[in-house]
Amino acid sequence: MIKRFKRLAGLITIMGGLLSGNVLLGQGNPPESIKIIPEPVSVLPGTGTFSLPSQLVVSYQGIEKGENEQMDYVKAAFIRTMHQQNNSIQIKEAASAASKADVRFELLLKEDTALKQEGYRLTVDGRGIKVVANKPAGLFYGIQTLRQLMPVMEMTTGAIHEQQIVGIPCVVIADYPRFGWRGLMLDVSRHFFTKQEVMDYIQEMSHYKYNMFHWHLTDDEGWRIQIKAFPKLTSVGAWNVKKTGYFGTFSPVTADDKYDYGGFYTQEDIKEVVAFAKAHFINVLPELDMPGHSMAAIASYPELSCTPGADKYHVRSGEAGFMDWTDSGIVAHYDNTLCPANPKVYDFLDKVFGEVAELFPFGYIHIGGDECAKTFWKINPEIQALMKKEHLKNMDEVQSYFEKKVEKIVESKGKKVIGWDEILEGGVAPNAAIMSWRGEKGGIAASKMKHDVVMSPTTYAYLDYMQGDPALEPRVYASLRLKKAYQFDPVPAGADPAFIKGGQANLWSEQLYNIRHAQYMTWPRGLAIAECLWTPKHQKNWDSFVSRVEAQFALFDRDSVKYAPSMYDPDIAVSQNGDSTLKITLLKELDNIDLYYSVDNSFPDNFYPRYTVPFDLPKDAAMLRVISYRDGKPIGRLITINRNDLEKRNKK
Structure with a gap:
């Protein structure tokens, strides 16, 4: 009935x-x-x-x-x-x-x-x-x-x-919009999403007046776009070993493991996605990340490297020990870079960008340029010879040499180059646009140099970061709350606004195993970025925004789009008193909720103690539980943290 x-x-x-x-x-x-x-x-x-x-x-x-x-x-x-x-x-x-x-x-x-x-x-x-x-x-x-x-x-x-x-x-x-570039980036390299899932994501973003879909198509873990001139890019480069857990901590691949996890988009798939995006008034920006993040390409064609032993490389599956991030830079244990001193690389890229340019009508191609480890360049005789020949003083200038050569190739195909802010180091290519991700500094500098800039700083726009307390969210190395995302201003102090094209949010997929979790990580923070890019700055109001977010939750529910309720949940901070007892501080994102807690292993409701000020955890308490209420009804999720984890937080 x-x-x-x-x-x-x-x-x-x-x-x-x-x-x-x-x-x-x-x-x-x-x-x-x-x-x-x-x-x-x-x-x-x-x-x-x-x-x-x-x-x-x-x-x-x-x-x-x-x-x-x-x-x-x-x-x-x-x-x-x-x-x-x-x-x-x-x-x-x-x-x-x-x-x-x-x-x-x-x-x-x-x-x-x-x-x-x-x-x-x-x-x-x-x-x-x-x-x-x-x-x-x-x-x-x-x-x-x-x-x-x-x-x-x-x-x-x-x-x-x-x-x-x-x-x-x-x-x-x-x-009308404040900015002309309003983007979301989806990484399909670390984990592959089907053509239909990508189109569904594009449709969801179109509802909130985004007009740019940044498609991260290649990385160490997968090459996702068919290039007819180089079939191994997808027969080899599109597949790795399926592993589940926390990406970057996986066990080593063994000889018995099968490289059968992944996928790629045929050129017909690409055309279909581009047409679908066009019908939703969205441009598609393809990204082929280089010279770093290129292990999938090198595993397919080892001659693109100038490091001995590259023929033994495989597409990365997220195992530990691939790279180390240190205070003095990135240390690579495998050479995942295209070799700037290798002429074959530029012949390869000429053919690749020729096919890519035909598939994507948008005027820019993203060439990456981020996180390029120079560990193997420093000891490579071919790189040393290149430096001497071209009068390059350091490794940043070696990368700049590469980027400038790539820009000429891309421009020969009728396109412009955009890259991550690392391409500023060593001398930026003459006509390149900059996407500033390592905070706002790179974007500010590029705008003063009269380069077009798209702002996407980790500070406000990285949707793969945790959006609530780590006890609830899948573990990532950093956090980005909804309220912080809503503070995003694509024109930071010191930037020349004439060269700020707009901004975007980025969703990297190391920890995303399915499209439902991609939705969860995007919404509602994607709503915050959408408003920061469209609405006049002086009209933004956090309390009003929260009310309007809750109205969107009803639409998401109707349309079966997953979203995070993290704004209702507190962050739990731990400090230590002089007598070594733990002091608990509960931090709310919303003012109109009440927090109730228990320290006796039971499940709190609104008859339990209501949090008002920081409190001491009893000496022998085994765990803390917290839940959010509004108007007498539970609205947040139950958070449970055992004593050992609370003590670890205190040490951090």
């Missing part, structure tokens, strides 16, 4: 921004019932709602601008959004632009300069819905906002929605 579905709805509070001619004025916080991420530039709430009819008539105006293909994407996005809301709704396109329609999409024949290239104006009143924009991308983003305006229909009987009245709050929203 089909049961009735509940819906989330609320009253509209009259508050918001102003629209004055072509000037868009922002407001403090959006009305309580309008919970959009990223927060729009301007929200002018109305009174009442527009009820979606079961037979929906839609018109499209301004197609004469010659945007037919992209308008088809807009139409498909609208139909998809409506059916996601209610799959029984009937959608009919109006016979003409002049026909009466419930929903109108219009490309402006005379440009509205305030809306820029990706902006839109969305109007909902008692008569219907209208979205206007200068370009189809703006109409698409208007649909993403409309998607969040509609109440979430909770499903209780599988995939069938019961037809019911859906009321959309009356409002006028004018909106």
Whole structure:
């Protein structure tokens, strides 16, 4: 029997921004019932709602601008959004632009300069819905906002929605992005994700107005893109030994192990993903990491190395002892670098980039450049000869020599180079753009040198970091809380804003074994980065953002997208009193939750001690348990930490 579905709805509070001619004025916080991420530039709430009819008539105006293909994407996005809301709704396109329609999409024949290239104006009143924009991308983003305006229909009987009245709050929203580059990076090298999983990820990011998918396709653990000129890159380089646990600590590979874990994308797969992204107004930036992080390529073609014994190398499987990160730099135990002194390398790259350039329409190719260990270069006679010939003073200049040669190859294919901030060292290639990941320093320096910059610092934008207390999260060497991610500003003090193209978040996959965990690590921190890249800086507000994040949780639940509830959970800090007792401090990310704890091995609820100030752990207590409540109901996860682990935290 089909049961009735509940819906989330609320009253509209009259508050918001102003629209004055072509000037868009922002407001403090959006009305309580309008919970959009990223927060729009301007929200002018109305009174009442527009009820979606079961037979929906839609018109499209301004197609004469010659945007037919992209308008088809807009139409498909609208139909998809409506059916996601209610799959029984009937959608009919109006016979003409002049026909009466419930929903109108219009490309402006005379440009509205305030809306820029990706902006839109969305109007909902008692008569219907209208979205206007200068370009189809703006109409698409208007649909993403409309998607969040509609109440979430909770499903209780599988995939069938019961037809019911859906009321959309009356409002006028004018909106456009702060930055033109709004990206997410997914690493498919350490762990492979299928073509469909990648496309699902792209669709999820499109809901929050991201427009750049950075695809990390090659690394030590896998080469994921078919190159027809070099078939071993995928017959050998795409496969390693399956191991489960903590990447980087795995046991050595044995002779009995099989190299059958991984996969790659055929060139037809690549074309399909690129087309899918295009239909969601997302560019795809391919990354082939070099000269370091190249073990998969070297295992396939050992002649790309100039280190004896490279023919015995295998694609890395995450085993321990591959490299050491020390205070004086990276120490490599295997040479995972393409050899800058080897002419075969540049012939290889010329053919590789020729095929890559044909597959990806976007104007940039990412060449990596990060974490290049020079351990083997320092003792290699061919590198020494190169340094003498080219008057290179140190190993950074050797890498710079390589990067400049690669830039010429990439530019010969009609593309521009972008690389991680290490490519600044030793002298940056003349036209290269910089992606700053080691904090903000590299991006600031590059902008002052008049190089284009994309900011993606670990400080705010590394989604593979733990997002809650280590007792709950899969272990990673660093943490990044949601609140910290929300503090991201792509234009840090000292940078030249004229050269900051935007920013992105990065999701490295060493500890990601499946796409569900990739979703968990992306959301909701991906929402924070999306707002930092779209919304005017002065309009950002943490309390408002948290409320709007919770509204997205309902959408994620409806669409079966996994997300982390870590913002409800505290961090547990341990210090030591003079008498050697342990002092426990519980740190909340949200102010509107209460923490309750136990030290007697039992399971706390809201009748247990409520945390107010740091407390001493009893001398013989074996464990600490903590749980979060809001309005008398549990909202966080139960955290359990034994005494030994608490003592280890104190020592750290």
